Amino acid sequence: MNQLFNDRALKQRHRSGDQNGPVTLLTPPLRATLGLGALIALAGGLWATFARIPVSVQGSGVLLPVSTINASLSGTKGIAIYMFNKPHKEWQKQARYFATYPDRINNQELLRLAKTIYEESHITTSLSTNTTASEIFARNLKETFTGLKIHKGQLMMWIQSAGELEQLSSSIEEVERSLETNKAQRLNIQSKQVILKNELKSRSAYLQSMSELAKKGFVNMESMLQEQSQVDNVRSQILSNRNQLIDITNKLKNSYSSLRGQTAKIIDKQLIYAGQNLYISSIIPNNGENVGEGDLLMQLSNNQLDQPVMVPVFLSSKEMAQVQPGMKVLATPAGYKRAEVGGIRGKVVSMAKLPSGVEEVTARTGVKALANSIVSKKSVPTLAVVALEKSDQSPINGGGYRWSSDSELPYPPTPGDALSVEITTRRVAPISLVIPAIRSFFGITPPDTPQKVVPHGSLDDTNQGTK
Template identity: 80%
Template structure:
């Protein structure tokens, strides 16, 4: 009876929250959440296994053609005067011809050339002195010569040295003075020679008559000898006059020789010509600015600078080992955000076999500061040549290149801009990038030793071998 009473009491007991029927562990929202999570995990696993993501390396380049950019140096101290933007004059050609073939230029042509050079230098100095510094600076700001083509044989720049020009002027005066003196002395001697020639002719005729009379006994031998002495004296005077002619001719030749040497020295040191068709990459001094001997005046390229197709890119040795011809590249000029405009599409066409030093990088970029920046970022830079793709449907300010984005650009790229280049080396599954980290975490593969530790270990082994 007590058991029945207890069972009835327990059945009548009621607690808040008790429900009749079975208890549900997974409610519909929870089941939906778990199902969605399972689908996401499954999709992530499928994506990590079958998807392909690009793996790329970074490099630094410059928007210039792949060619050696040579520096033109000043041969003397003086003022740099722009000549490439001025019409070519006749004396420009004459000066270059004299520099290459001095023996084919006569003395008269040489004197005319030297006077033209000196007069032209005076005119350029007068024009420069007539402009204020602010006017010259404002004019230089309006003018840009980057990419300007200079044909072969054109005078590009004139480094005017006042000291050398004064020496040239003094030499010209010496030659002109020698010419005037030579002319006067030569005329005097020639007149003397005419008089002496007539005297010699008459005395010779008289001596011949005396010899004829001597045969008949009308003239004694003493008179004949005296006349013969007079004839010989006239001949001696004629020979002395000839020696004087030779002497004054030699003096004039020495003056011309001095002028020839001074003119050649001035042309070689002051006048800078284009040895072949060149393109101006950059000009260092302003027009009329003073420069020193050995200073860099211009950076010159053999190839056209506008819209270069083949551009140099520098990669580290580790990154270069992953790059091969045919790989796709994306080059973003400085001043652009890759997230906004992307970059210029391109392709790797060739690679250098050996790393480049500072001088080689400078020869490709043409700017020492940019070369130093590349070398500082990449201690062992190696050259790779990237061909940029061109397109007729380039966006506004696209520079004629094929960009990865179709959005309009705020301004066009300019030659000489530094490039941030991304080269796609391969495409891999995402899971393959995670597996090595998992293996290393669980100790399946040994961890890689740091480079510093490896070097210290090799040094320790070397020290132990030395102690032995």
């Protein structure tokens, strides 16, 4: 029975038209398939050996200049008034000059400056308090101050404290009262001095004549002593009046000194000036909003925020060890899909030598929440500076950058966007990525042992325990 089936199978494998010919085990379709497979395997082997694929590391950055984002804090408790969007006035310049060179401002100029500051505080406060909350919200939607340039010496914000302004008003009134009193008392004393000096002159002449008569025996000594006592009394009154002049002068000086100190306090704590050319990164309080002492008011940058070229990127220590200056970068802002639009081309310019903490990352990004996110992703983040490429032929909504894809972008990138950064570290043959795994599988090389992450502070605790 088995022989019968074998004969039938052999007959079916004979070539057509030749029942007695040799048996064909590989049909033409099967041979073609095997040949194609061999070619594919050969091509795959050649590609795995000679091709070069990129190896990259991932980093986190922000679309802001690499310069530090500085925080401006409130020096007192009061109402925050925007001044950077108002016309510049002369008193603002004079107030800053007084804060820098207080000894060069005389008392009359000081009084005018203090009165101007007090009057301007009522003008700006009335403008802010007459605006409703809905109007403020609608205005904030229309106005955006991010990236606005603030010139050196410009008054940016005024934190108006009602208590300090009332103290300034009291100091002004005290000076004005002292001026009026000083003038009246000075005129009165000066009139007395004229009378006393004339009396002293006549009595001194009379005493001189009595002295000559006394030598001749016509005037006794008692009369001489009485007249001398009168002369001394007039001189004493003159000296007393001089002391009164000194006292009222000192009172006026003290009132001016109090006004000078209160004016300096107002300028130092309430008026916030730009020490150099700055750019606004963000403004925290609304115009006319109450703030406390030490509250964050503004985030400021030394460099222009629009279309930054040098941006900060943070990498872990393991990733940073693979990065060198000149390596190519692909930075994709948050909200974009890299598979659709690619990213902004760039290259690594420099790297920091030491890792950064939360404070350093916050200073670079300007947002503490973003800094905490970066530190949580990168346990030991280290700063790398990336130069983004600019292009005159940037796609629509491209922000002036050179993108890896020419596809149309849905919206332009904005300053402050988080960046997902891919840095190409090297190009290797695909087979070189497989060989280490094969060696480890067959035991040719020992497997890598993962390093244990030591929590922050545990090393110090261990060292203390061994002492």
